[in-house]
Structure formats: C-alpha cells, structure tokens
Amino acid sequence: MKRVHVAVGVVARGSDIFTTLRSKDVHQGGKWEFPGGKVENGETVTEALKRELAEEIGIDVLSSEPLIVIEHDYGDKYVKLDVHRVTNFNGEPHGKEGQSSRWQAVNDLNVKDFPEANVAIIQALTEENK
Numbered sequence: 001m002k003r004v005h006v007a008v009g010v011v012a013r014g015s016d017i018f019t020t021l022r023s024k025d026v027h028q029g030g031k032w033e034f035p036g037g038k039v040e041n042g043e044t045v046t047e048a049l050k051r052e053l054a055e056e057i058g059i060d061v062l063s064s065e066p067l068i069v070i071e072h073d074y075g076d077k078y079v080k081l082d083v084h085r086v087t088n089f090n091g092e093p094h095g096k097e098g099q100s101s102r103w104q105a106v107n108d109l110n111v112k113d114f115p116e117a118n119v120a121i122i123q124a125l126t127e128e129n130k
C-alpha cells in the first residue's frame, strides 16, 4: 500500500486556527486540512514543514514544536502525520495556490470537515483550550 510521511502545521493566532480546503481531485479532496505535505528524502519534518507552508500558505515558519503524531490507514493509503504547532512565523497566511482558507476558533473546528485522521488533532487542540 502507498505510505506517506506528512508534515502538518497548526497555525494559530490566539485561539483561532488557520485551515485550507483540499482541492476536489486529490486524496481526501474537498476536506479542510491543516496545511502541509510530504516529507521528502533527506528532509527533517521541521524542514518539510517550513517548505510546505511557504509553498502552500506563503508564510515563513520561524519556529515550531511537535504536537502529535498520527498513523492512519485510509485503506487506499497509509499516512503518518507529524503534526507541529507553528509557534512563530512571518507573513500573512493565505491560500497561495488558490485554495480557500479560513480562520476558526478552536471550539468551532468540526471533525466532519476534516479527513478521518484529523480527529485526534482536533481533540488535542480542543482539550488544551478547555
């Protein structure tokens, strides 16, 4: 089965979280996501996160810290999500590749909008916001 290692970034401003919409034609298309993408050979998760967030949402990640690691089997694809919290960045997050984006209060994040693997991420964010 296809296996991918993905660097995922939680970008927050206060208790608001930035998410983007995956385009319809890709794996888990039409779902909202935390921006990120595949870790390439020879890259650390931190390096991949910095590269992907520059490409996808036009920010320069200055610091990040690990939040949670999720392994999930979609049946057609196995993903390992290395989720980092972005603790400092330059620039204004936006859908640089033309994708829709939004800011939402942590408590308004709805697991139904996200890929299945994201349930644990949203739980972790909601827990710490209590």
Ligand SMILES: Nc1nc2c([nH]c(=O)n2[C@H]2C[C@H](O)[C@@H](COP(=O)(O)OP(=O)(O)OP(=O)(O)O)O2)c(=O)[nH]1
Binding pocket: 004, 006, 007, 008, 026, 027, 028, 032, 033, 034, 035, 036, 037, 038, 052, 077, 079, 081, 115, 116, 117, 118
């Ligand atoms: N970025 C991101 N990917 C997620 C999340 N949840 C989740 O299951 N995934 C899955 C969907 C995809 O199978 C995989 C991420 O791959 P991707 O399509 O973003 O990879 P990429 O940015 O490198 O894309 P590409 O260059 O290969 O087109 O992880 C999430 O919150 N954010």
Ligand SMILES: [Mg+2]
Binding pocket: 035, 036, 037, 038, 056
């Ligand atoms: Mg991506």
